[in-house]
Amino acid sequence: MVITVEFRKLLFAVDTVPVSTAACERGFRAMNDICTPLRSLLTVNHISSCMYNQIVGPPLIMWRPECYVKSWLAKDRRAATSLHGKARASKLPADDKIQSACKVSEL
Numbered sequence: 001m002v003i004t005v006e007f008r009k010l011l012f013a014v015d016t017v018p019v020s021t022a023a024c025e026r027g028f029r030a031m032n033d034i035c036t037p038l039r040s041l042l043t044v045n046h047i048s049s050c051m052y053n054q055i056v057g058p059p060l061i062m063w064r065p066e067c068y069v070k071s072w073l074a075k076d077r078r079a080a081t082s083l084h085g086k087a088r089a090s091k092l093p094a095d096d097k098i099q100s101a102c103k104v105s106e107l
């Protein structure tokens with residue numbers, strides 16, 4: 001059986017069409033994980049790069065976080081194992097209402 005060049009192009013085109021919508025759904029899921037209301041100022045190029053890393057990036061086992069952890073701690077930030085958070089400068093007015101509500105709910 002002889003396959004012509006045009007037929008090969010058609011076969012190649014058909015092979016690139018996804019069988020299901022899973023790839024598209026994976027892409028939208030990655031975009032929704034990356035572009036959140038807290039990170040809405042990312043540019044299209046940054047979102048695209050982050051999506052590529054999430055979808056096609058190297059396996060997590062290859063990531064070496066030590067340099068990032070050292071950089072984080074060098075900036076005098078809290079470690080994940082720290083038992084103490086930042087102390088409040090003053091008592092917030094809402095604290096009295098919350099404590100009152102807790103006392104009422106204990107009754």
